[in-house]
Amino acid sequence: MTEPEREREEDQARCWVIGVLDDGPQGLSDAARERLGRVQRVIGATRVLALCDGLLNPHAERLDLTGRTASVAAWVSEALDAEHDVAVLATGDPLCFGIGGLLAARLMPRLPPSRFRVLPNPSTLQLACARFMLPWQDARWVSVHHCDSGDWVCGGTPEHGLYHLAQALTGASGAGDLIGVLTSPANGPERIARLLLAEGLDDVFAIHVAECLLRPDERLISEVPAAVLASARCAHPNVVLLQRRHAAPARSVFGLPDAFFAQRVPARGLITKREVRAVALALLELRPGDLVWDLGAGSGSLGLEAARLCPDGHVHAIERNHLDLDLIETNRRRLGVTNYSATVGVAPGDCATWPAPDTVFIGGSGGQLTPILEMVVQRLRPAGRLVVSLVLLENLTTAMALLDRVGLDWSVTQIQAARSSPLAGGHRLQPENPVWLIQARTAQDPPLPDGSRICV
Incomplete structure (x- = not known):
């Protein structure tokens, strides 16, 4: 594109x-300064509006987006409909966890791209990496700029403001050796340090904090122990960089040996055996973002492996024996899994508040198989999968009859495995108890109230 063509295209832009x-103003380009002096409407947070006030047309309308982010797209549309130029001020790079992404999603589908221009600055994450001389091309970026959810508690759910950071720290979502964190006054370096301590990761990551970047009071904090930072008070705004000190241990994606998992002593064996676990996980047909229920979790073996196969999803597990929850927590920490929540209780009653699942595994029913199945059938999302592990013939017939009654497609797989064991200087095959696995699935689309289906 030639310079005249570029200038003509920029003249068409009405939203900057x-x-x-x-x-x-010191960090703005000449183009940004020139546009800020011409626009009739300026939208930005209180702090950013104050920084740029001297550059603005005295007659320009100023709209504060603090606490009103959802209104920004409408404010921009109003200005464009009135053929007024509008500027939206963001922090750093507007398309890196900024307002630019929201505007693109809401306005670009119905307005031509030529109406918009983005003039980015370096993101604060990029600046922080520069301050600490940390290459960032392979870094994982996470924002915890959410509402105050309190300190992280192990087993937290996706609604928690630190959930995605906990996922990145444990490598569940493809984290690298460097994690950059956009903080907020509530979710600042102190709370992040307490998360590391709670998950036992304080020796795994070095913490770097960049406070008040580009201000006269800028300060860099590096290699402070998490236990010290947890009770400190850091100036805001700040950026946190978490640098992995050593590589995470490599483990199988699934199919871990039974001996890996802590189990009840002396009554060992309250675990879905590896052969059955592998087939059950296959029958669940897990997807990366699935929300999974594990009913009758035992030692947590199946649910924890499911959590590792669903790095962008979450597993809700329930176990009636409170002593087993300690075993589950031990196994969760061994695997470094954070997208897993376990609770003491009895299904179906104690699962009533859980979000609707994509997949459900029933490993134990405690004599409540029929009400559990009835509840699961009602709660499963469209195209949901259910796998039931059974060892009693009576429960098998009960489950098949119920699934027939509600009209679900189902199939049965019998697992009969045998393991080698030493005998008289040789080896023999020691048979395991046979297990039936029922797989059932819901329809792709939920039926209409009258039983008909949508036709398109």
Whole structure:
């Protein structure tokens, strides 16, 4: 594109999304300064509006988006409909966890791209990496700029503001050796340090904090122990960089030996055996983002392996024996799994508040098989999968009859495995108890109330 063509295209733009850093006008390009002096409407947070106030047309309308992010797209649309130029001020790079992504999603589908221009600055994450001389091309970026959910508690659910950071720390979502964290006043370095301590990762990651970047009071904090930082008070705004000190241990994706899992002593064996576990996981047909229920978790072996196969999902597990919850927690820490929540209780009653599942595994029913199945059938999402592990013939016939009654497609797989064991200087095959696995699935689309289906 020639320079005249570029200028003509820029003249068509009526919305300018401009990245601003804490050095204010000093860090803006000439193009950004020129546009800020011409627009009739300026949208930005209180702090950013104040930084750029001297550059604005005195008659320009100023709209504060603090606490009103959802209104920004409508404000931009109003200005464009009135043929007014509008500028939206963001922090750093507007398309890196910024307002630019929201505007693109809401306005671009119905407005031509030529109406918009983004003038980015370096993101604060990029600046922090520069301060600490940390290459960032393979870094994982996480934002904890959410509402205050309190300190992280092991077994937290996706609603928690630190959940995705916990996932990245344990490598569940493909984290690398460097994790950059956009913080908030509530979810700051102190709370992140307490998360590391709670998950036993304080020796795994070095913590770097960049406070007040580009301000006169800028301060860099590096290699402070998590236990010290946990009770410190850091100045805001800040950015946190978590640098892995040593590689995470490599483990099989699934199919771990039974001996890996802590089990009840002396009554060992409250575990879905590896051969059955492998087939059950296959029958669940897990997807990366699935929400999984594990009913009758025992030692947690199946649910924990399911959590590792669903790095962007979550597993809710329930076990009636409170002593087994300690075993589950031990096994969870061994595997470094954070997308897994276990609770003491009895299905179906104690699962009533859980979010609807994509997949359900029933490993134990405690004599409540029929009500559990009835509840699961009602709660499973469209195209959901159910796998039931059974060792009693009576439960098998009960389950098949119920699934027939509700009209679900189902199939049965019998697992009869045998393991080698020493005998008289040789080996023999020691048979394991036979297990039936029922797989059932719901329809792709839920039926309409009258039983008909949508036709398109």
